[in-house]
Amino acid sequence: MPDFIQRRRWARLLDRNAARFEDLPTPEKGWIATMRLALGMSAEQVAMRKGVSRNAVYQAERSEQDGAISLKQMENIAAAMGGRFVYAIVPDAPVEQLKYNQAVRNAQQMALDEPGFATWSVDEQQDWKDDAAAQQLHDMPLGFWDAE
Known part of the structure; x- marks a missing residue:
């Protein structure tokens, strides 16, 4: 079990980052589709960059909305669109x-x-x-x- 000082450091880290994500709603279409559409990229263009089929990109978008996509898949698709995937656990209170x-x-x-x-x-x-x-x-x- 970590000591008191280490737990306090982790608590401060979580509390600081929670403030950053406090008002960050998930886009209605999900992050993948929103990024792709904002860039003006077609699913086929993302698929070419990622080395998969266009249908795989659409499936990833659906899986994200269903909460069934893997973190690795989110990382790969974000990278294919020139971004990076960030995830966090945000405490409900300090x-x-x-x-x-x-x-x-x-x-x-x-x-x-x-x-x-x-x-x-x-x-x-x-x-x-x-x-x-x-x-x-x-x-x-x-x-x-x-x-x-």
Whole structure:
């Protein structure tokens, strides 16, 4: 398991890049067709550059829209059109927020197993959950991501 510093570096990298892709909608026709049409290239011209048939280019465009195209195929077609294919996993929120949300879920689950928890005051319950979440974030135990 990577150390804390390395995880923070990766988190910052993901957070910075998430901001870049935040408002990047996928074109209606898909990236392949959109790039090809923007360049004014026919499917046959792309096919010649890639060394495949025109039908293979059309099939790639359909496969992209269906979510069934391989990353390698996207890379090859992008290169044939003078571009490069870029992919990323973009977190729905800053990485630290995702980790905090999971720690809170874990603490809530742990509270169910805490003897007498239901009899505590609301403030005591919240303090206990806050402390349990903080401990979860600090320790990142093996089962940290098990619960959804």
